[in-house]
Amino acid sequence: MKFCSECAAPVSLAIPAGDNRPRYVCGNCATIHYQNPKMVLGTIPVWERDGELKVLLCKRAIEPRHGYWTLPAGFMENNETTAEGAIRETQEEAGANIALGQMFSLLNVARVHQVHMFYLATLLDLDFAPGEESLEVQLFSEAEIPWDDLAFPTIHTTLELFFADRVKIREGGSYGFHTQDIIRNMRSDNSTT
Amino acid sequence: MKFCSECAAPVSLAIPAGDNRPRYVCGNCATIHYQNPKMVLGTIPVWERDGELKVLLCKRAIEPRHGYWTLPAGFMENNETTAEGAIRETQEEAGANIALGQMFSLLNVARVHQVHMFYLATLLDLDFAPGEESLEVQLFSEAEIPWDDLAFPTIHTTLELFFADRVKIREGGSYGFHTQDIIRNMRSDNSTT
Ligand SMILES: [Zn+2]
Numbered sequence: 001m002k003f004c005s006e007c008a009a010p011v012s013l014a015i016p017a018g019d020n021r022p023r024y025v026c027g028n029c030a031t032i033h034y035q036n037p038k039m040v041l042g043t044i045p046v047w048e049r050d051g052e053l054k055v056l057l058c059k060r061a062i063e064p065r066h067g068y069w070t071l072p073a074g075f076m077e078n079n080e081t082t083a084e085g086a087i088r089e090t091q092e093e094a095g096a097n098i099a100l101g102q103m104f105s106l107l108n109v110a111r112v113h114q115v116h117m118f119y120l121a122t123l124l125d126l127d128f129a130p131g132e133e134s135l136e137v138q139l140f141s142e143a144e145i146p147w148d149d150l151a152f153p154t155i156h157t158t159l160e161l162f163f164a165d166r167v168k169i170r171e172g173g174s175y176g177f178h179t180q181d182i183i184r185n186m187r188s189d190n191s192t193t
Numbered sequence: 194m195k196f197c198s199e200c201a202a203p204v205s206l207a208i209p210a211g212d213n214r215p216r217y218v219c220g221n222c223a224t225i226h227y228q229n230p231k232m233v234l235g236t237i238p239v240w241e242r243d244g245e246l247k248v249l250l251c252k253r254a255i256e257p258r259h260g261y262w263t264l265p266a267g268f269m270e271n272n273e274t275t276a277e278g279a280i281r282e283t284q285e286e287a288g289a290n291i292a293l294g295q296m297f298s299l300l301n302v303a304r305v306h307q308v309h310m311f312y313l314a315t316l317l318d319l320d321f322a323p324g325e326e327s328l329e330v331q332l333f334s335e336a337e338i339p340w341d342d343l344a345f346p347t348i349h350t351t352l353e354l355f356f357a358d359r360v361k362i363r364e365g366g367s368y369g370f371h372t373q374d375i376i377r378n379m380r381s382d383n384s385t386t
């Protein structure tokens with residue numbers, strides 16, 4: 001940020017009165033321009049028939065991580081709830097019709113100022129199709145998940161937590177809500193979403 | 194937003210290619226200025242002795258809702274996790290030393306583009322004191338909670354959910370994780386945080 005979005009004067013970093021960290025402050029109109037983390041919302045869309053469970057993944061058509069697989073997810077928009085955003089992203093990226101379940105994972109990626117949240121979801125039909133940001137959309141059983149070609153650490157972690165909970169469910173348990181901090185890089189070459 | 198924060202040229206609302214909603218786009222350098230919801234992080238700091246439980250509340254020294262009571266909470270900053278932000282806000286607003294517990298509530302306030310999250314927390318000592326944004330900091334038993342003088346609907350809802358879970362705990366249950374959408378206004382005069 002170089003200029004004030006309210007008056008076009010140059011901004012500079014300064015610690016405002018009563019604050020304790022540097023902000024972009026306008027030298028002309030004194031507006032303080034705060035910068036805050038963003039939320040990324042997604043789902044784990046599941047199709048289960050005859051005891052076999054599959055998860056819907058999207059192959060990314062955009063950078064970062066073009067060509068890698070992801071759960072449908074994207075940035076939360078103003079004027080929507082986390083649940084509405086998760087449903088919207090699933091529709092936009094995978095063309096998938098879902099019944100949304102409970103929030104399943106909340107993952108902090110502090111390094112890139114993001115919090116990722118994934119909801120459980122049930123596919124209502126098989127009429128899914130790639131949206132503009134996806135090359136392909138495909139169902140994967142646990143054995144078929146392309147672990148080495150997942151786009152982001154939050155996808156890897158969420159799928160690991162999901163299949164671990166599936167084991168608990170077979171033993172009579174239920175899905176949990178999981179919070180975790182992502183420290184590691186997925187690859188050396190890139191960051192998240 | 195009136196001017197581009199990168200080049201100071203005027204911005205205008207337009208739907209970028211491949212997008213489906215209006216964004217502030219710079220007519221000069223073509224930067225798209227996205228606007229996204231913000232996170233507010235807080236805690237429910239609890240002091241429990243001899244079977245009596247009390248919750249720490251702060252009386253706000255700032256607008257909006259000056260003079261009304263709140264759980265310690267504030268906007269998440271870049272480079273921190275949700276847990277780190279919740280601990281920081283509790284320290285800043287209430288001067289309170291806590292052991293952080295699990296995430297307890299996640300509340301959507303779509304009308305003002307905010308998501309509020311509250312963690313369970315245990316006070317480590319009674320050495321709390323109002324920070325710059327608080328007039329007073331005080332422990333309240335359930336019977337003493339100033340329900341009519343709470344600052345925000347998310348505080349009201351979180352405290353209601355908390356005391357409902359306390360009933361379940363006395364019956365052998367445990368704390369849940371609660372998601373809820375806030376629709377109502379607290380008062381006609383104001384919005385959240
Ligand atoms: Zn200005």
Ligand SMILES: [Zn+2]
Pocket residue numbers: 197198199200201202219220221222223224
């Ligand atoms: Zn520009």
